[in-house]
Amino acid sequence: MNRDQLEHALRSACGIAGERDILVIGSQSILASFPEHMLPAEATRSLEVDIGFFNDPDGHKADLVEGRCGEDSDYSRMFGFAIDGVDLGTATLPDGWWDRLIDVENANTGGARGLCLEPHDCAVSKLVANRDKDRRFVAALLDAKLIYADVLAERVGQTDVPEAVRSRIRQWLAAFG
Amino acid sequence: MPTRDLLTTTQAAQLLHCSRQHIVHLCDNGQLPHTWAGKHRRIRRDHIEALLGPPTRREDERSLWLNYAFAAKLVQDPDGVIERAKQRLQHLRRVHSDGGSDRYLNQWQAALKEGPDAVLAIITARTEHGQAMRSASPLAGIGLLTERERTDIRAAARRHWEAAHKTAAA
Numbered sequence: 001m002n003r004d005q006l007e008h009a010l011r012s013a014c015g016i017a018g019e020r021d022i023l024v025i026g027s028q029s030i031l032a033s034f035p036e037h038m039l040p041a042e043a044t045r046s047l048e049v050d051i052g053f054f055n056d057p058d059g060h061k062a063d064l065v066e067g068r069c070g071e072d073s074d075y076s077r078m079f080g081f082a083i084d085g086v087d088l089g090t091a092t093l094p095d096g097w098w099d100r101l102i103d104v105e106n107a108n109t110g111g112a113r114g115l116c117l118e119p120h121d122c123a124v125s126k127l128v129a130n131r132d133k134d135r136r137f138v139a140a141l142l143d144a145k146l147i148y149a150d151v152l153a154e155r156v157g158q159t160d161v162p163e164a165v166r167s168r169i170r171q172w173l174a175a176f177g
Numbered sequence: 178m179p180t181r182d183l184l185t186t187t188q189a190a191q192l193l194h195c196s197r198q199h200i201v202h203l204c205d206n207g208q209l210p211h212t213w214a215g216k217h218r219r220i221r222r223d224h225i226e227a228l229l230g231p232p233t234r235r236e237d238e239r240s241l242w243l244n245y246a247f248a249a250k251l252v253q254d255p256d257g258v259i260e261r262a263k264q265r266l267q268h269l270r271r272v273h274s275d276g277g278s279d280r281y282l283n284q285w286q287a288a289l290k291e292g293p294d295a296v297l298a299i300i301t302a303r304t305e306h307g308q309a310m311r312s313a314s315p316l317a318g319i320g321l322l323t324e325r326e327r328t329d330i331r332a333a334a335r336r337h338w339e340a341a342h343k344t345a346a347a
Binding site for chain 2: 001002036041042044045046047048050063066067070071072073074076077079080081082084085086087131132133162163164165167168
């Protein structure tokens with residue numbers, strides 16, 4: 001995905017759910033922090049954007065958006081990407097992530113305000129998930145010096161996960177100095 | 178704690194796909210909590226599972242169920258579905274010309290060329306690779322399912338997920 005597609009997704013989600021503020025919690029949140037030409041290919045490989053809403057306890061709004069714009073929808077057929085409404089409990093994030101969210105709001109978002117994870121917070125959530133594609137995503141950002149291993153190690157210490165998970169992540173980060 | 182939830186170092190190594198010595202190393206340097214049964218270490222299963230990462234997300238399970246339905250359409254008309262997917266792949270390459278998705282699109286190209294068995298293996302795989310490939314699938318968006326079918330499948334997947342997690346919590 002690219003930034004223009006992210007903004008399009010925000011505009012669409014806002015129109016469907018009737019909510020201005022949209023949380024972007026997946027890898028595409030990185031598009032809020034860096035222009036596309038700076039991002040490694042691994043950082044923009046996904047054809048889906050994961051979004052959630054703050055005031056959506058039963059997930060109804062997220063379901064509405066996913067129903068209209070999710071996988072195999074007419075929307076995804078037309079625009080080549082899908083919007084996945086996710087449970088906000090999906091991501092495990094460091095303390096204080098809320099205060100570090102990065103806004104995406106302009107004429108192209110049509111009244112929607114995307115609230116995107118700060119890159120290090122996004123990276124921590126990926127390292128907690130620990131899938132192969134997640135590690136590749138974080139490694140690509142580290143190699144491009146867009147995020148820093150020492151900041152990640154600090155944020156891991158501020159994340160509510162078992163100590164065994166923190167240790168696993170810190171051992172992995174050690175390879176990046 | 179029930180004994181089935183306490184693992185030997187050998188059992189823990191099998192779960193983590195590593196050597197028993199590595200498990201011993203993790204225990205000895207304090208990274209893996211453990212208890213002793215005589216001279217033998219015992220490790221809680223949930224501590225090992227924490228190292229593996231979180232379980233499948235509800236969204237990934239929903240996607241898998243949609244792909245089970247794609248699989249049914251594929252085996253009904255393999256040539257037709259494969260051809261439509263190839264055309265969709267070309268469209269995805271044009272839309273995502275920045276090259277960020279090439280890793281998956283190239284693998285899809287190879288699978289479509291190989292035929293229905295290769296495609297079925299991907300779209301039904303309960304693996305990390307399967308999840309990743311389904312996120313960039315050329316089978317999505319070619320009209321294999323009606324809107325009603327999609328809605329029904331999503332609702333069924335949700336019920337299945339909630340029932341499975343309710344059982345696990347009980």
